[in-house]
Every structure is written in C-alpha cells, then in structure tokens.
Amino acid sequence: MTETFYEVLRRQGITRRSFIKFCSLTASSLGLGSTFVPKIAHALETKPRTPVIWLHGLECTCCSESFIRSAHPLTKDVVLSMLSLDYDDTLMAAAGHQAEAIIEEVKKKYKGNYIVAVEGNPPLNEDGMFCIHGGRPFVEVLKETCADAKAVISWGACASYGCVQAAKPNPTRATPVHQVISGKPIVRVPGCPPIAEVMTGVVTYMLTFDRIPELDRQGRPKMFYGQRIHDKCYRRPHFDAGQFVEQWDDDAARRGYCLYKMGCKGPTTYNACSTVRWNGGVSFPIQSGHGCIGCSEDGFWDKGSFYDRVTDIKQFGIESNADKVGGTAAAVVGAGIAVHAGLSALSRARINHSQENQQGGN
C-alpha cells in the first residue's frame, strides 16, 4: 500500500495545524478561492503520493537555489518532503549507484505515474558528451527517465528555452527539453531562476489535483505567466506620465521613475515578479532600481543589450538597431531622391533649351 501525502508529511513531523495552513497558502498562491482549501487537504489526505524525480542537466543549480528559498518555510518543508524522498542529486542523501538505483525503482514501481522535473538541458553535440550523468550522456538518462513519466516539468530558462548555454553560437548544442522529449505533457516554468513560489505552486498544483495547470501556447502555466512584468509594475504611473530614468544615479533614478529608457524588459516579459516578488516578497529587480532583463523569455541572451530599449539586430552588424538600420536606409534613399531630383531638373532644362533652339526662328 503506497502512502498518501498526508501520511508522509505527518511522518516528517509536520503538525495537522501546519498542514492546513499550507493548504490555504497553496490555494491563495494559485489564485484559488477559500473553498479549495478543504479540497486540497482532502486530496493530500487520500491520494497516494506521486513521486517526483528531479534531474539536473547543463545548468547552474540556480533553480534549486531558488526553490529551497520558497517564501513560507512551511511550503518548502512540505514540498521538499514530498520530493526529496525520491530523487534529486543535489538534495538527496544517497549517492553513486545507490542513488541511480532509485530512478530504476521509481520507474518500475510507479510506471506512468511519476513526475520528472528537469533542471537544465541536454547538450546534443558529440553524442551528448558535454553533460555526463552517472557515467552516461545526460540526454540518454533524460529520455529513459521520461519514458514512463506522467508529466514533465521544465524548470527555468535552461530547460524551457536553452538559456546561456544555448546562446549563440551554442557550441555544445544545448537543447530545451521539449525538443528532445515528445508524447508527454511538458510544463515550462521559465526564468533564470523561476520564482520559488511559482515553482512550489506548480508542483503542488500538479500533485494535489493530479493534472497539469492550464498552459498558454508556449506551455507556461497561465496563472503565473499570463501577464507581463509591466502590466503589474508599481512604476507604471511614471511610464504613463512620461517620467523616465535617463542615467543611472540621476535624480529620476532616486525618485524611482520608470526604467524603460534604461532598457527595462518588463514590457516584453511574461512572469510574476511584479506581483509575487522575490525572497519572500521582499523586492524584485525593478524595485531594487534595475530594469528587468527578461530572463524568462526565449533567447534573452541573444536579444541585444539589457540596457537598450530598441535592441540591436545582429543580422545587420553588432551595433545596429531598428532605428539605425531604418535611419541609414532613409538617409540613403533621401540622398538618392535629392540627386535624382537634381538630375531631373537638369535634363528637363536641357530638353527645354534644345526645343527653344529648334523653335528659334518663330
């Protein structure tokens, strides 16, 4: 008989009172009403535990670092005790063959019923030799582990889009998870790293409701990635007023004006930073005076400077943006028109002149 989540939690020394608190926290962080609290509690009390295997590919572990700093210590404890029981090479106690055996065991025992959370991505060049996991290319381990999974979570920009290791020219051919794994529902949770509460929220939702949250066209949970930073930014009134920071440390910066002209990517970035914030809701980049760098967007490393509003277009040379390309073209065309107009006037004058000569006698 497999254990329920509740049993696991109680065994971990979590009181019923804390458990109910966790359920209501979870409900509110997922944007669900208070009527969902008993539902979540009931699900966790009765449902057999769904194991989660947490794999690490090419990455920097910032996703894990973020995850274990989830705002409410409770959330962290609860979710971690759900997870670490199975497999996470940076968090679990087991190591070596003993650890690798866990994957096999979970695969067998919970066939079609476990979740694989992937942090980082597999590099495909040189047969995947740029990332070795337990003596084998990570891409092989990833494919095998996902084969019998119920669903896959792509943690962070790495697993979702490729992130820095996939930035041009991407020497190892680091490849996002959804381009390697097919036929499984994949939830993408981008960000470098993603917000801790977003991560725990997604895991809890999937574990309690036994289904994946509603996703947008790019496979991101709508509840956290449905709006841009800009849509909920507290500096937005300065944006609408036309009050911008023009230089770091200018008076406008001290007054907390909008960072748009400093290249803030809030208007083009879908994430929950301006609502959930970071480090237990303490702050987020814009609140700390630096523009958003768009870390949860596809290819944010290759989209020009973090400090330009109109960003560079690499196809036209390193230092050219839409205005430089267009302005140059307009200057060339304008000069062409001026020259052509001059030539036109000359040729017309010549024609008129020769006509006058022909008509000379009249």
Place this chain on the structure above:
Amino acid sequence: MTTHHAPSPTGVDDDAVARAPSLKSIYVYEAPVRLWHWVNALAIVVLAVSGYFIGSPPPSVPGEASDNFLFGYIRFAHFAAAYVFAVGFLARLYWGLVGNDHSRELFSIPVLTGAYWREIGAMLKWYAFLRPYPNRYVGHNPLARISMFFAIFLGGIFMLVTGFALYGEGAQAGHWSHTLFTSWVLPLFGQSQTLHTWHHLGMWMIVLFVMVHVYAAVREDIMGRQSMISTMLSGYRMFKK
C-alpha cells in the same frame, strides 16, 4: 506663351479659355479611394511619429506622476491612429470589391502578364533618364503599383497583424486582439521583444515607401504626361501631351 492683351482685373478671360488647348481627362479614382488615401496618409504619419516616440520617449516631464500623462497620450495617439488605419484598410478592401477597376490595382500585381513587366522596364528607363517621356497610364503606373502592393497592401497587413498582437499583450487574454492576433503571433515570433523589433522595422519600410512615393508623385506631376496630385484630389486624370 505671349499674352496679347492685359488680363482682366477680375481674372475672367473667356477669350484665353477659348483659345487654350483642351486636355483629355478620365475619371479614375472614385471618392472613397481619394478619401481613404488622405485619411490613411494622415494615420500613417501619426503612427510613425508616435511609434518612433514609443521606441525612444521624449525627455522626462517634471512634477507628480498623477499630474502627467504624456507617454500615455503618445501611446493613445498611436492606438487611435491604428484603429483609423485598420478600419480604413478594411473599408478600402471592401471598395476594392465594389469600386471601379482602378480600385482593385492596389491589391494585386499581374505577375503573369508579360506586357506588365515590359511597362515596368519602360518606367525604370524613364527614371534612369533613358527615355525622354514615360508612357501614359490611366491607373497607377506599373512601378507605383508594385511598390504599393508590397509596401501598403502587404506591409499594411504586416503592421496590422504585428501591431494588434502587441496591442493584445496590453489588453490581455480575453480581449479580441489577444484572441485573434497575440495568441498565435507571439509564439510565431518567439517573444515580445522580437515582435517589437519587427514592428519597428516595418515602420522604416513604410517611411521609405512614403519618401519615394511622394517624390515620384510630385515629379510625375511636373515632368510626366499626366496629372498626379490633383488626380488624388478630384479623381480626374488629365493627359497633357
């Protein structure tokens, strides 16, 4: 052009009118086409100027945020002109269905007609000073037609699709612009910054068209064999020689 007697102070000079050669004229552009042309031109000027400022905002305004709405107004001007542009575009498409033959020229190029390409060659020669006079064209000249087809018909669709996709990002899921455009355009371009860049490049493409277009219209009016600017005002094309 020597005058034989002093012109009347009233400007009335029936004799001179009687002696003058008569020009041939053809009704080419119906009123809806002409009205659309100028409304559309105005909308595009507003879109390009406000769009440029959206990319590079003017210097900050002083005072309380709640007392100012400068950037809000710039964006509002862009969106208001965008709706004018969009409604005009649809109305112009409709007129292409019910209007005269010339009203349809904007929406196609006769790629399979050899004569059309030969006329393009003739126009190019005229612009390269290799012909003393252009041919006479009742509707758009073939070079104008191909540039309008790409820059305004296809280019207009591009600006509308990318523009409303950007608009839907702010309007958010549930708004028609999000459902109709953002939902598929954003994944197509990959991400919003890329979409902004393309929309921005589209502006410069249209600016280049307008520069050449206005120059050609003025030049043709002076040097060509038919009227141009007045044709877009009155609808009548007059042939000079």
